[in-house]
Amino acid sequence: MGQGRNLDSEIVLNHIAVGTNFDDAKAILLAAGFIISTHPPASQTTGPLTYKNNIFCTLKVESHFPFSTDFTVKLTPKSPGDYTTVSAVTAEFNIVSL
DSSP, X not given: OBTTEEEOHHHHHTTSOTTOBHHHHHHHHHHXXXXXXXXXXXXXXXXXXXXXXXXXXXXXXXXXXXXXXXXXXXXXXXXTTXXXXXXXXXXXXXXXXX
């Protein structure tokens, strides 16, 4: 456990394995109540794979002032603009001070 972070990728990998179709992965997370970010427009997907190419899926777990706890799943594409299959999955609990 780090400063406000707790990596839990293994839990998500049981349901969304590397190589899963992106649309299927997003459908699974939507069904579980996650809010899904959109991928960047094609004009911004050239060059090397960066943080901005990831799809972020967030589930609000709890919110009591002054703290909020979210469960965030990051889906990484194979390459910029290639949202056919997931090449990496990272999941973590985030504790945020409001």
